[in-house]
Amino acid sequence: MAGIYVHIPFCKKRCLYCDFFSTTLLERQEAYIEAVIEEIKTRRDEAGEPIRTIYLGGGTPSTLSAEAIRQILAAIHAPEAEEVTMEMNPGDANATYLQALKEAGINRLSIGIQSFQDELLQHIGRRHSAQQAKEAVRMAQEAGFDNLSIDLMYALPEQTMAQWEEDITTALDLNIQHLSCYGLMYEPGTPLTQKMENGEIQATDEDTENAMYDRLCERMRQSGFRHYEVSNFALPGRESKHNSSYWDGTPYIGIGAGAHSYLPPVRSWNPDNLDGYINGIMAHSLQRESETLNEKDQYNEQVMLGLRTDQGVARSAIRRDIRPWIEAELLRETTGRIVATQRALHILNRIIEDLMI
């Protein structure tokens, strides 16, 4: 079974922390969708396997009309797909739109809320309010979506532990099935990083950030969520099938500007340039870069992705000495698999590097 990812690189406004490939040139949407549909037609069957999951990510896919979403899904034409996810900005949610998305075939929404505190949303330049975020979840539930994920961020500028506790409580009260949480990163060159460098805002210190993360993990577990990947929590059976396939080596086809594909052992990616992508696709001359993963690359990838999940990596596959990490209680062995402990999650990258070859 394979997955299809479609990248929708449009945003109504750029968030201050963002370094993803996205554009506010919404007038280019029509030409872009035409190119996306063209690319789907030529590449849909590349994996040679039925499509199990579809994921429309961005950018902000909810800047598109429901009709555009319907056309994309119709082009993919995968009635067998079990999970069809679309990312949504809470500011774009309304009952009519949500209903139309459901009818178009979306059966899972990932709503980018980030915070339930208006002043923090303003600090990071989000275009929606806390009230809109709660309303978006409620409206989606009323429209019949019963597989909802939300994104939250912690370690935001001036965010207190009490505010973070409140955000977790609000999220849990919304009866969602899935939560993705990320600590704010100050990426080079973003307006938020500039503000930090100018001394206008202060980054959260490491101890507070770690404490926020630990508290999140504790509360999600207490509420019955499975902590199945470093940044992801799900009620049993509601893990993201699409994202899980990235972590276990399932083939996926990436459609759209900047989208990556993985058809083992080859990874390829489209140029992250809007006009370059549109013109290349329409002229049937798109240059897609690629690399073939050798045995060493595949091992490293398996360690890097596996250790981020609660399934870990098969003990027999690991080629480095893991005893020191086990003695330090940062890795543990369970039914033949090596899994990171909660304490290890703060320094996971260091452990992964040590286990790579």
Ligand code: SF4
């Ligand atoms: S909505 Fe997402 S992709 Fe768009 S600017 Fe904000 S963080 Fe970046």
